[in-house]
Amino acid sequence: MLAKRNESWGLFNPWRTVNDLHKEFLGLFDDLSEGLNRFRANxxxxxxxxxxxxxxxxxxxxxxxxxxxxxxxxxxxxxxxxxxxxxELAEGERFLHLxxxxxxxxxxxxxxxxxxxxxxxxxxxxxxxxxxxxxxxxxxxxxxxxxxxx
Amino acid sequence: MTVPKKVSEYIDFAPPADVIENHTGIKLVLDIPGANTEGLSGNVEEGELKLTADTNIIRCDKNVRYKRTFQISDQVDVENVKARLENGVLELTLPKHEHAKVHKVKIEG
CATH class of the missing domain: 2.60.40.790 (Immunoglobulin-like)
Incomplete structure (x- = not known):
């Protein structure tokens, strides 16, 4: 039960690194590189x-x-x-895509x-x-x- | 002088975008010269953010239109997306849901 809860509440799973979270959150931009091959942004x-x-x-x-x-x-x-x-980037900001x-x-x-x-x-x-x-x-x-x- | 005119046909361009992440969410910055707030539209559907911006610029006898689609995670608080258009640069702020934010826990002891 607890494990299940942890899974759905991803954030509280102590074994997940921040990087994993980033990756998940940025499913957002997974398609960007694919998109770039299709067209040149201009x-x-x-x-x-x-x-x-x-x-x-x-x-x-x-x-x-x-x-x-x-x-x-x-x-x-x-x-x-x-x-x-x-x-200039503010503190805590970083570029994911440029x-x-x-x-x-x-x-x-x-x-x-x-x-x-x-x-x-x-x-x-x-x-x-x-x-x-x-x-x-x-x-x-x-x-x-x-x-x-x- | 070329008088800006509305043509029924459009030629689509995918504008360049920067993606910046911070603690509270994501910032999308797009170059869409010639677009103004009237011609700008965006909607989120099935996890995709679709942006369209019409302009009066003529290219190959067609109006230039900017179009770009971004995949969005469900951790983005779609209701509170903010947009600012200034000098041909569109800045979108996509905040994370409160439950998706990383909270730092201090260990006492």
Missing amino acids: YPKVNLTEGKKEFVIQMALPGYCHENVDIEVVSNFLRVSAERCQP ERSFGKIEEAIKLSTKIKSSQVKAKFTDGILTITMPKQETEKAKTIRITKSK
């Missing part, structure tokens, strides 16, 4: 669209602070660098035309950085007449 990183007058780029930067995001525009180049640090990446990322993109760097706008919502870059007007072709030489 999300789209960059979307770039070109309109008639502007380029719009969307970058996924979840958990990044806008203070740690740098945007540079030169001629027809765009460079975005951002950094997010791995949050898929998210941390550290510095840099994205450099060459655009097909020059952009008006002074009018570039950026906003950051829900972990998506959206940069709108108006194009510089391209010079129109000039027709040059040849004057007849007398």
